[in-house]
Amino acid sequence: MSKKHQYKPGKFYWAFISPQYWGIWIAIVFLMLLAILPWAVQYRLATVLGNFAFKSLKSRRKTAVRNLEVCFPEWTPEQVQDNARQVFVDQMLGVFETLNAWYSPAWFKNRVSIEGLEHLQKAQAESKGALLLGTHSTLLDAGGYICAQYFEPDVVYRPQNNPLLDMLIYRCRATIYTHQIDHDDMRGLIRHLKNGRAIWYSPDQDFGLKQGVMAPFFGVPAATVTAHRRLLKMTKAAAIPLYFYRYGEVSNPKYRVLIEPALDNMPGEDEVEDAVRVNKVIENQLRIAPTQYMWFHRRFKTRPEGYEQIY
Template identity: 80%
Template sequence: MSKQQDYIPGQFQWSFLLPKYWGVWIAIVFLMLLAILPWAVQRRLAHALANLAWKHLKSRRKTTIRNLEVCFPEWSQAEVEQHAKQVFVDMMLGTFETLNAWYKPQWFKDRVTIEGLEHITHAQQQGQGVLLLGTHSTLLDAGGYICAQYFEPDVVYRPQNNPLLDMLIYRCRATIYKNQIDHDDMRGLIRHLKNGRAIWYSPDQDFGLKQGVMAPFFGTPAATVTAHRRLLKISKAAAIPLYFYRYGDETDPRYHILIEPPVDNLPSDDEVDDATRVNKIIENQLRIAPTQYMWFHRRFKTRPEGYDKIY
């Protein structure tokens, strides 16, 4: 969503009925129809769409392969390609899982387990907000939905450029999250944390060194955001790692939520050390289900002078 847009997130506008939005409306109806399909059909469609994406999205494919080569040097080239293809499959599966979370949430009944909920509960009982350190998972909003079955999460999000699409996603997410906080709204983030909210936050993308520092990620220096340090320092919130993933047979999947103990002394006086520790937490999470991460983002795009280019 552009900063020039003046509509309220989630609010319908009559301009959305103009011809320029008809394609989006058709896509919305199509997605709703996909959501009512049985999982067996959704799963087959996900594999077919993943094959198409693998074939035609050449830039994303190359980025995924390169990221896996850098982060998992112990894998052979054949293993890298096998896992890269599975990233595309998991992304498409996650799209259908998100549609199910939005339009058919009962599908998840009796499929979810959780570990470590007491860490969030204890922090909130002590009057603390909770910054949930997570990742950009291919499960997308399905992960938020399964978490919402056990506690009340808020989410940090980046608005869409298309205002109609932004309205749709905002309204769908409103069934999962009590609060959706714009990633640029630092005051809102701090306010909700001070009010004891648990906010899902993913400090795992490269936004350059104006917003971060270089810190190792899978052993390779990567631009790592540090905004969460300021959030934690001002709000006195607890930093609690959160990870969710699919496991078991793909034909009858199960989902697990892993909540780890609060990170000690975060933030410290050393922002590079803090970034390194958070990156290590994310590494350990991703090793559980390596292909359920959005590896098609250029995690190592920032290369200061003296660093070799990755892509």
């Protein structure tokens, strides 16, 4: 947050009741009301809002369509458009699912399952931390909630610029995650991994080549972060792929957590080879539920000299 030195995460300040924040308070009450609606109503609202966002957010729509074109060349133009539209619907569904996780968690009862928990348990039995390599899923914090039904996850987060909004989100997430680690708090992240914590970490966005290398993602060269290599070297933590997704009929959805075996020899000697391996893991995850990923982010925005422009 821009005023991070003035405000402590999760702490209430009397300044938050001033008129400049009333709009946020009203919005929060409205969102809490949405969380108690039946899923059938939430689903219909998410569909309407998702279709509206797809039509009105032209720049995001173009990015999502372009990402799907280059990552799924086997799809027809009609399939690309249909799946891009579904990305926006899934994002709106994820908002409602997150509201349910925050304010009405009983809704998830008997809807969640997990596969591969033994891989995380093995690392913890060896007194290792676990860096859970995942994605920016449209499920948002609902994914964290379903994970929390089976183990204690920590999360790396980027604080909100608005201090009231940051406090409210921080407090809601505190019901899900044992620890929330500021993305700038590298010491805290290292400490928690050394203490054997399981931390959800998403190395799937383009932050340029100062923080990464070029490596293929769905066969297309993409700037791929390498910070997790340093974390793994310093903490001796296990690199464990984590994925969660919605499946079944959307009118009566189920949710699954998939934990895969720890990556052998990670980090290795070559950072590009490691980036290729991690990108391949993410590719395989996304193919399970392609539209439950935030494709409206510009995954291929960094194009060094000699590389074809994507957008």
